[in-house]
Amino acid sequence: MNMLVTPTSPATPNGTTRPQVRIVIVGHVDHGKSTLVGRLLHETGSLPDGKLEMLKAVSARRGMPFEWSFLLDALQTERDQGITIDTTQIRFRTNSRDIVLIDAPGHAEFLRNMITGASQADGAVLIIDALEGVRDQTRRHGYLLHLLGVKQVAVVVNKMDRVDFSAGRFKDISDEISAHLNGLGVKPTAVIPISARDGDGVAERTGRIGWYKGPTVVEALDRLEPARPLEALALRLPVQAIYKFDDRRIVAGRIESGSLIAGDEIVIMPAGKIARIKTVESWPVTPVAGRQGAGRSVGITLDRELFIERGDIIAHASTAPRETRRLRARIFWLHDKPLAKGDQLLVRCGPKESRATVVAIEKAVDPGELSSSENKAIGRNHVGEIDISLSNPIATDPYTENPRTGRLVIEVSGRIAGGGLVLSVDAGQRAVPVDIVPVESALRADERSARYRHNGAVVWLTGLPASGKSTLAKALERRLFTNGGSPILLDGDTLRAGLNGDLGFSATDRSENIRRLAEVATHLARNGHIAIVAAVSPAREDRATARRIADTAFREIHVATPADVCEERDPKGHYKKARAGALASFTGIGNDYERPEAAELVIDTSTRTVAEAADEIEQMLKTSGVLFDELVDLAANI
Amino acid sequence: MDHLDQLEAQSIYIFREAFARLKKIALLWSLGKDSNVMIWLARKAFFGRVPFPALHVDTGKKFPEMYRFRDRYGKEWELDLRVEPCPPIDAVDPTLPPAARSAARKTEGLKMALAKYGFDGLIAGIRRDEEATRAKERVFSPRGLEGNWDVRDQPPEFWDHFNASPPQGAHLRIHPILHWTEADIWAYTKRENIPIIPLYLAKDGKRYRSLGDQDITNPVASTASNIDEILAELEQTKVPERAGRALDHETEDAFERLRVAGYL
Numbered sequence: 052m053n054m055l056v057t058p059t060s061p062a063t064p065n066g067t068t069r070p071q072v073r074i075v076i077v078g079h080v081d082h083g084k085s086t087l088v089g090r091l092l093h094e095t096g097s098l099p100d101g102k103l104e105m106l107k108a109v110s111a112r113r114g115m116p117f118e119w120s121f122l123l124d125a126l127q128t129e130r131d132q133g134i135t136i137d138t139t140q141i142r143f144r145t146n147s148r149d150i151v152l153i154d155a156p157g158h159a160e161f162l163r164n165m166i167t168g169a170s171q172a173d174g175a176v177l178i179i180d181a182l183e184g185v186r187d188q189t190r191r192h193g194y195l196l197h198l199l200g201v202k203q204v205a206v207v208v209n210k211m212d213r214v215d216f217s218a219g220r221f222k223d224i225s226d227e228i229s230a231h232l233n234g235l236g237v238k239p240t241a242v243i244p245i246s247a248r249d250g251d252g253v254a255e256r257t258g259r260i261g262w263y264k265g266p267t268v269v270e271a272l273d274r275l276e277p278a279r280p281l282e283a284l285a286l287r288l289p290v291q292a293i294y295k296f297d298d299r300r301i302v303a304g305r306i307e308s309g310s311l312i313a314g315d316e317i318v319i320m321p322a323g324k325i326a327r328i329k330t331v332e333s334w335p336v337t338p339v340a341g342r343q344g345a346g347r348s349v350g351i352t353l354d355r356e357l358f359i360e361r362g363d364i365i366a367h368a369s370t371a372p373r374e375t376r377r378l379r380a381r382i383f384w385l386h387d388k389p390l391a392k393g394d395q396l397l398v399r400c401g402p403k404e405s406r407a408t409v410v411a412i413e414k415a416v417d418p419g420e421l422s423s424s425e426n427k428a429i430g431r432n433h434v435g436e437i438d439i440s441l442s443n444p445i446a447t448d449p450y451t452e453n454p455r456t457g458r459l460v461i462e463v464s465g466r467i468a469g470g471g472l473v474l475s476v477d478a479g480q481r482a483v484p485v486d487i488v489p490v491e492s493a494l495r496a497d498e499r500s501a502r503y504r505h506n507g508a509v510v511w512l513t514g515l516p517a518s519g520k521s522t523l524a525k526a527l528e529r530r531l532f533t534n535g536g537s538p539i540l541l542d543g544d545t546l547r548a549g550l551n552g553d554l555g556f557s558a559t560d561r562s563e564n565i566r567r568l569a570e571v572a573t574h575l576a577r578n579g580h581i582a583i584v585a586a587v588s589p590a591r592e593d594r595a596t597a598r599r600i601a602d603t604a605f606r607e608i609h610v611a612t613p614a615d616v617c618e619e620r621d622p623k624g625h626y627k628k629a630r631a632g633a634l635a636s637f638t639g640i641g642n643d644y645e646r647p648e649a650a651e652l653v654i655d656t657s658t659r660t661v662a663e664a665a666d667e668i669e670q671m672l673k674t675s676g677v678l679f680d681e682l683v684d685l686a687a688n689i
Numbered sequence: 690m691d692h693l694d695q696l697e698a699q700s701i702y703i704f705r706e707a708f709a710r711l712k713k714i715a716l717l718w719s720l721g722k723d724s725n726v727m728i729w730l731a732r733k734a735f736f737g738r739v740p741f742p743a744l745h746v747d748t749g750k751k752f753p754e755m756y757r758f759r760d761r762y763g764k765e766w767e768l769d770l771r772v773e774p775c776p777p778i779d780a781v782d783p784t785l786p787p788a789a790r791s792a793a794r795k796t797e798g799l800k801m802a803l804a805k806y807g808f809d810g811l812i813a814g815i816r817r818d819e820e821a822t823r824a825k826e827r828v829f830s831p832r833g834l835e836g837n838w839d840v841r842d843q844p845p846e847f848w849d850h851f852n853a854s855p856p857q858g859a860h861l862r863i864h865p866i867l868h869w870t871e872a873d874i875w876a877y878t879k880r881e882n883i884p885i886i887p888l889y890l891a892k893d894g895k896r897y898r899s900l901g902d903q904d905i906t907n908p909v910a911s912t913a914s915n916i917d918e919i920l921a922e923l924e925q926t927k928v929p930e931r932a933g934r935a936l937d938h939e940t941e942d943a944f945e946r947l948r949v950a951g952y953l
Contacts, residue, residue, distance in 0.1 A: 071692075291705040296738055303734075305702045334737045346690050348701035350736060361709060385845050399850055402709070458848055465854025467845045 078178030089119030320446035362403030382471030499579030514610030543586030569597035
């Protein structure tokens with residue numbers, strides 16, 4: 052058999068730049084989908100030689116008038132018979148576009164097919180029978196387009212021949228469907244009166260619709276914008292993996308939107324760590340010069356070693372995505388078991404995955420009936436809006452701001468069970484508001500370290516009250532300063548008097564206290580200073596947070612003086628007060644101090660003098676790359 | 690980004706997803722134009738190396754040019770090449786027509802290799818435009834315990850989210866060039882200067898458009914003796930790519946039966 056349709060690529064590979072637009076044709080059954088598709092294939096010269104003649108002959112032999120829909124039906128038969136044809140997509144060309152028509156057949160599984168096929172559609176054609184007018188299914192399909200976020204919809208009012216090409220009838224339908232779509236936030240790009248069978252309005256504006264001044268169907272398709280201009284949006288590079296095949300540590304992923312170039316300062320979300328792109332790596336030639344834009348699968352190296360994981364999102368600091376544990380999404384559900392409040396799921400947002408719980412089902416709609424269901428569960432092939440809480444923070448955007456990162460899929464037992472669009476995110480405390488633009492220091496890190504003879508660092512002293520943290524911190528501060536360095540003391544109690552004056556001693560407030568200390572200390576360290584933090588910081592988790600914030604600059608020192616020695620010292624009288632019951636939430640009495648497990652240094656001040664302890668700290672800072680070697684010689688000469 | 694850049698970026702994305710989400714994967718290297726492009730893309734994805742084995746399930750009946758190609762580029766591309774044999778023809782379903790039966794040896798060889806290494810993912814260079822049952826494929830395509838493909842129960846796959854959790858003992862087929870066409874393959878081969886087996890170029894008025902086993906693959910009439918001419922030919926031809934593959938044409942469903950059973 053030789054009934055082949057576009058066996059070769061219509062998208063000429065040899066350097067032509069015709070934009071490709073993907074469209075889906077939807078509409079009520081019998082409103083003329085296949086007739087329009089057949090006509091379009093013919094009008095755009097996309098049919099193989101002899102195809103039309105063959106179909107005409109077949110129709111004549113059976114004594115049937117020729118119908119354009121035979122063409123598509125014949126293609127479907129071919130497909131059923133397993134003949135070479137691109138089954139899910141039919142391609143044709145307009146003057147300026149390569150059109151990929153996504154076939155979404157089948158009624159029972161309509162939603163699933165439409166979503167699998169049309170989730171990548173750039174636009175849609177919604178077809179309405181001029182005689183029958185807007186039907187339930189027309190509205191339903193409008194709703195689905197809205198659900199999928201397809202904004203470019205060309206409406207065609209077909210079978211105008213059956214209403215005598217009445218301008219009045221056309222206007223009524225046009226007004227009704229426009230109002231419906233506008234209500235869903237979808238603005239029709241055109242409403243076109245046609246007769247697909249006779250060809251009026253498809254490629255030509257015939258005399259019978261002389262009153263119509265808008266575009267033909269082919270012209271309307273020609274005006275559809277190809278994929279959204281993703282490059283113009285903010286940079287989003289979701290991390291797929293970190294490769295270390297050789298001495299490079301390459302962060303790999305696909306740029307979903309925006310663009311990047313070596314030298315850019317970037318932020319890694321959700322942690323909010325800052326780095327600079329050192330190189331863009333590639334193969335066989337590397338590194339790559341020039342800006343890399345949306346759609347590219349790239350690999351980058353950074354100017355510092357940060358902890359990065361699959362699923363993190365790399366962005367520019369001033370336009371970073373929001374970090375959240377709570378979001379609202381409009382979803383479609385494909386799983387047999389309905390989705391209900393309280394369900395535990397796995398949510399994937401790009402390469403990031405997180406366990407999630409359905410907090411609330413705000414809306415559950417059967418797109419077949421378009422009625423909200425009472426039981427507030429979302430059934431198979433139904434749609435709805437849900438509120439979900441995530442066990443890990445993720446960085447995401449509302450889909451209106453970024454269609455690529457603002458969508459998610461839901462997995463149940465390892466299989467995709469649904470998907471949807473992020474409507475809004477409940478930004479977490481550490482979200483970077485979009486209108487804040489961090490200002491960079493005028494000085495480079497190496498300029499500062501050349502003067503101070505050390506790199507920036509956070510030296511975190513933790514231990515029971517009265518273990519000697521502040522004493523040690525002050526001794527260290529004095530010594531570093533004497534040697535020409537730039538130490539800054541951040542004492543927990545001192546900061547509580549000011550910056551953290553709004554915080555009490557609940558677990559939440561303590562965590563926040565530590566977080567702020569860590570943020571301030573990290574800021575200082577990033578600017579070349581050695582921030583010496585002296586804070587009880589009893590919770591292991593809070594110290595882990597501090598380490599995450601300060602990252603490679605973090606050095607933890609456990610001042611491990613025995614509890615009885617601490618209580619005996621009691622310079623501030625806290626132990627005495629606590630014993631008398633006058634000091635609630637005091638760490639030391641009781642067992643709420645969680646000892647560090649892997650501190651960079653452990654010091655017991657009951658067996659060391661202050662000078663010996665300071666020596667040990669200095670040595671540790673030297674061997675771990677904070678203090679430069681020459682410093683020791685410098686000190687010896689003083 | 691031009692059309693080829695887009696295809697390339699998408700394939701790299703798929704490769705990286707497969708490598709990140711599956712534990713033990715291998716790439717099926719049939720030595721043909723598609724799988725050579727695929728290896729090239731893998732090297733792009735992983736910055737010059739292919740960090741998993743390349744599996745050649747060898748029927749022993751390939752063309753000498755193909756074996757020469759394998760031996761040379763297996764080394765030059767620093768592949769972890771595993772050549773796996775196929776069982777003899779007697780071990781294959783006798784109800785299949787002759788060419789399909791011969792090809793089915795490869796399915797059996799594949800199963801043996803899977804059992805031997807315990808791969809949970811096999812990367813294969815099939816394309817949607819090659820043939821109708823391939824057109825229905827997913828990018829990450831789950832296979833049953835017997836390596837079989839249930840075309841009626843494929844998981845939903847959209848927005849480049851793939852189902853990557855095969856049941857215990859089963860595996861996934863990963864198709865990083867599913868979205869390419871035959872013309873794309875040639876245009877990219879030319880652009881990237883990827884080596885090809887000379888059998889694809891016309892000699893004495895004939896060339897191979899698709900390479901399989903010697904006994905069941907035939908050349909098609911052609912005068913295309915370089916890639917530009919092949920591309921020009923593809924713009925014009927109405928002959929399907931697999932016209933020279935005997936097994937596709939023996940009975941209406943021969944190929945579908947093969948694929949359901951686990952053939953590529």
